[in-house]
Amino acid sequence: MKKQTLILLMLLAATYVVPAQDIFQQKLYAPELVLKYREETGLSNDQVEKIKTLYSSELTVYNNKKWDLDAAMVKLEQMISGPSVDTKAANAQLEKCLTLETEIKKMKLSMLITIKNLLTPAQQTKLDAHKDEPMSESSITTSLNDNQRVVVRVRQGPEAGSKKPLYVIVNGDTRKTADDMPADINPDSIESIEVLKGESAASVYGKWGENGVIIVKLKKK
Structure with a gap:
């Protein structure tokens, strides 16, 4: 009797296990968190406007890349679902997916670093007290692991x-x-x-x- 084969397709996050708390969330600051506690941390009007402008400009780019990645992943899943799979074509499509995913993560990381560099050490310390708060599902910086959709399939x-x-x-x-x-x-x-x-x-x-x-x-x- 053949053993059951379990296949996990973790879309937007290949096959690694997600850490208990994303390392980027520990060390960096999401714009939603910074702007939420602007009064407590004493953000200046200049800091607030710079973060708002940065977030707004990145949001459009993020959405475009995210939609492209979603479509690329759907195409890859379709390519590997048939009884016979073109290995070369599937690998090429996977490369497209990985390239888009990397571009998204680099974009996120760059934005988070820019925001951190706008904050003073004292402001960062005050924000550290709120690091464990969950971000909104609509946040583009909740986690750089980007495990936004999980599909579990069982092949027997x-x-x-x-x-x-x-x-x-x-x-x-x-x-x-x-x-x-x-x-x-x-x-x-x-x-x-x-x-x-x-x-x-x-x-x-x-x-x-x-x-x-x-x-x-x-x-x-």
């Missing part, structure tokens, strides 16, 4: 029938199991996704894990 051998893996949703100290990926989970709330197969899955989850286990860990609120 012909002998596997309709068997599905077990989903385990970890939310703080709570663990909940499910037969499918819950549709109401916000991708931005996911910290990491782990896949267990074979003996490693069965040893922890017994017969419920014999078809594989997908562990979805949510960020702490």
Whole structure:
């Protein structure tokens, strides 16, 4: 009997695990956060206007690149979904996706660095007290990992029938199991996704894990 193969397509963020807190969020400052606490940090009118102008100009560029990347990823998924895949064409399309993703991340990083350089050390210290606050879903600087959409697909051998893996949703100290990926989970709330197969899955989850286990860990609120 063929073993089940689990395929994770994490769109806009290939196959690495997302850190508990993005390193860029630790060291840099999103414009939404800076402008929200402008009074507390004592931002000057000049600082406020410069950050607003920077954000507004970058937003248009970001949206254009983001739309292009979404379309490129859809095309790549279509190319690899058929019974026969053109390896050369698929690799070329992947390169397009990676190029766009890199351009987006560089743009974000450049903007965040510019904003940090506009702030005084004292202002940065005051903003550090608010670093753990979640950013709006519409923020273009929430995370440079950019895990905005997660698609989990399960491919099975012909002998596997309709068997599905077990989903385990970890939310703080709570663990909940499910037969499918819950549709109401916000991708931005996911910290990491782990896949267990074979003996490693069965040893922890017994017969419920014999078809594989997908562990979805949510960020702490």
